[in-house]
Amino acid sequence: MKKVINITIGGMVFTVEEDAYKKLSDYLDAIKAHFTKDKDGDEIIEDIEASIAEKFSKRKNKNAAVTGKDVAAVMEQMGSLKDFKKLSEEEDDDAETDDSSEEGGKKLYRDPDDNIIAGVASGLAAYFGIDALLIRVLFVISIFFGGFGIMLYLLLWLVIPLAESRSQKLEMKGERITLHEIEKSVKKEIHRLKKKDLSALKKFGSELGELILVLLKALQKIIGAAFMLTGIAGVFILSFALTWQLSGGDIPDTNLTLNDFIVVTETMYWVFVLSVYVLMVVPLILAFLLGLGMMKNVSVIRGGEFVLLLVLWFGALGLTGSVVFENLPLIETRFEEIDEHYEFEQDEYFYIDEVRDFEEPKAPAMPF
Amino acid sequence: MDYLENIRAQIRKGILEFAILVVIEEKEIYASDILKKLRETELIVVEGTLYPLLSRLKRHELVTYAWKESKSGPPRKYYKLTAKGREALESLKDSWKSLYTSINSLRKNNEKGN
Numbered sequence: 237m238k239k240v241i242n243i244t245i246g247g248m249v250f251t252v253e254e255d256a257y258k259k260l261s262d263y264l265d266a267i268k269a270h271f272t273k274d275k276d277g278d279e280i281i282e283d284i285e286a287s288i289a290e291k292f293s294k295r296k297n298k299n300a301a302v303t304g305k306d307v308a309a310v311m312e313q314m315g316s317l318k319d320f321k322k323l324s325e326e327e328d329d330d331a332e333t334d335d336s337s338e339e340g341g342k343k344l345y346r347d348p349d350d351n352i353i354a355g356v357a358s359g360l361a362a363y364f365g366i367d368a369l370l371i372r373v374l375f376v377i378s379i380f381f382g383g384f385g386i387m388l389y390l391l392l393w394l395v396i397p398l399a400e401s402r403s404q405k406l407e408m409k410g411e412r413i414t415l416h417e418i419e420k421s422v423k424k425e426i427h428r429l430k431k432k433d434l435s436a437l438k439k440f441g442s443e444l445g446e447l448i449l450v451l452l453k454a455l456q457k458i459i460g461a462a463f464m465l466t467g468i469a470g471v472f473i474l475s476f477a478l479t480w481q482l483s484g485g486d487i488p489d490t491n492l493t494l495n496d497f498i499v500v501t502e503t504m505y506w507v508f509v510l511s512v513y514v515l516m517v518v519p520l521i522l523a524f525l526l527g528l529g530m531m532k533n534v535s536v537i538r539g540g541e542f543v544l545l546l547v548l549w550f551g552a553l554g555l556t557g558s559v560v561f562e563n564l565p566l567i568e569t570r571f572e573e574i575d576e577h578y579e580f581e582q583d584e585y586f587y588i589d590e591v592r593d594f595e596e597p598k599a600p601a602m603p604f
Numbered sequence: 605m606d607y608l609e610n611i612r613a614q615i616r617k618g619i620l621e622f623a624i625l626v627v628i629e630e631k632e633i634y635a636s637d638i639l640k641k642l643r644e645t646e647l648i649v650v651e652g653t654l655y656p657l658l659s660r661l662k663r664h665e666l667v668t669y670a671w672k673e674s675k676s677g678p679p680r681k682y683y684k685l686t687a688k689g690r691e692a693l694e695s696l697k698d699s700w701k702s703l704y705t706s707i708n709s710l711r712k713n714n715e716k717g718n
Contacts, residue, residue: 246678267652276659283655283681287635290677315650323617323653 240301246282246289252302259307260288266317284314345399356392359399394422422449460530467524471517478513508559514552518545616647621657622700623647625685625693628667634680658683666692 239254252260267284271277291310292302344363346355357375361368378385426445522545560567627633627641635654642648661667666689669681685693 248678271656274656276656276663279659279662280655283635283658284652286678286680287651287655290636290674290680293677313651315652319650320652320656322613323656 238301245292246286248289248293250289250292250302252307253304256302256304256307259304259311260302263307263311263317267320270317270320288314344396346393346396348398353389354393355398356389356396359396360392393425398424422452456530460527463523463527464531465527467520467522467527470520471524474513474517474520478509481509504559507555511552511555511559514548515556518549518552521545619700620647621661622693622696624654624657624661625666625689625696628683628685629690629693632670632682632684634672634682636680638683661689665689 240251241254241257243250243252243257243260264281264285268277268281271280274280288310291313292298292306295302295306345359347358347362348355350358350368352372357371358368361371375385375389378388423445426442426448522542623642623645624638627638635651635658638658639648639651639654642654648654658667662669665686667683668686669683671679672682674680
């Protein structure tokens with residue numbers, strides 16, 4: 237006795253035995269995974285499915301359920317995954333990429349073999365060639381900054397695809413992050429989770445998954461717009477502040493300029509101002525690009541540019557950090573001055589000290 | 605894989621698209637029949653490898669297809685050459701001839717030399 241499953245393939249309905257179904261879907265999944273990067277991938281899979289449907293309907297006993305034997309016969313004619321791989325080996329040169337981003341960088345994947353949650357940290361570690369432990373520690377630390385780390389982790393989980401095949405694991409090339417891929421990876425992830433879950437959770441999981449997908453699509457535009465606006469406004473404000481600084485304007489509410497906080501040479505001062513600017517503007521640019529990508533449903537962040545921005549940012553961080561560190565005592569003094577100045581102004585306006593009553597602080601009650 | 609077999613495979617792969625164009629040249633034909641003809645010549649053995657090639661030819665606008673209903677199974681894609689495809693095929697035929705001549709003239713040189 238065998239359980240059967242109804243499937244549609246190539247637009248036709250077939251009844252398939254359970255084990256045959258498993259075999260067929262594994263086969264098709266493998267082929268799909270192989271062709272995900274191919275421009276014609278969808279069409280090739282459609283063709284293959286149509287041909288499988290034709291073969292099923294040409295069986296002698298075409299009204300009987302499709303058996304494991306039938307599937308094996310079809311697979312033999314169609315060719316194994318190895319055959320597909322053999323063919324595409326030399327087509328990689330022909331792969332006519334329409335983007336120039338694949339410039340020898342690495343490909344960012346989540347690592348399923350070395351994961352604590354979803355393999356984000358180990359994937360990032362492989363990408364940047366550093367130890368996963370370091371990334372994990374950074375994630376944990378960043379959680380204390382208003383849960384920032386958790387949000388970032390979830391976002392990366394969505395954005396970074398899982399390295400499934402062995403070739404993907406070996407692949408170390410740069411890839412653009414497109415929303416189509418995000419959606420695909422979300423679907424795949426849900427599929428993966430569904431497979432993992434207990435059967436009782438399965439239905440709930442799939443419904444939840446569908447719901448999440450719908451919500452994600454709706455949220456995508458809203459979040460995209462928010463990111464864009466934040467980015468644009470931030471860049472605008474910062475650039476205004478930079479111009480203000482360049483023209484020698486005071487910091488609002490004080491008669492101090494940035495120059496009063498640090499003691500450096502003239503050139504060093506401008507380098508410092510610029511690096512502060514870069515430090516703040518890079519995340520805003522990234523937010524803007526991310527938002528734009530979400531709005532337009534295309535990717536605008538390329539691997540190379542991303543790395544460049546990252547390098548710029550870390551450079552700026554180093555510069556700013558060293559200058560601030562060297563001038564720490566002076567900066568503290570200046571801030572104290574500003575505080576005093578501010579209090580003084582308040583006193584002036586409200587004559588607080590004339591009505592101020594000094595009460596002796598009450599001694600805390602002794603516990604015995 | 606055996607080195608020699610590898611070389612043979614490379615040659616076969618190199619002319620696969622050419623062979624497909626030749627098969628399509630005659631008349632509109634659908635994938636399974638293309639496959640049958642190619643199998644007779646042992647240029648291709650597994651069906652799955654045919655579809656990527658057909659898609660690629662289509663993307664480069666050398667072939668196009670029309671849907672036709674089928675008695676058994678889903679509708680089929682019947683492929684035919686485009687004008688561009690015909691041009692490409694003619695030029696490939698020339699290349700083929702010149703390859704053939706090149707090898708032959710090399711061989712004749714050898715015979716003379718001996």
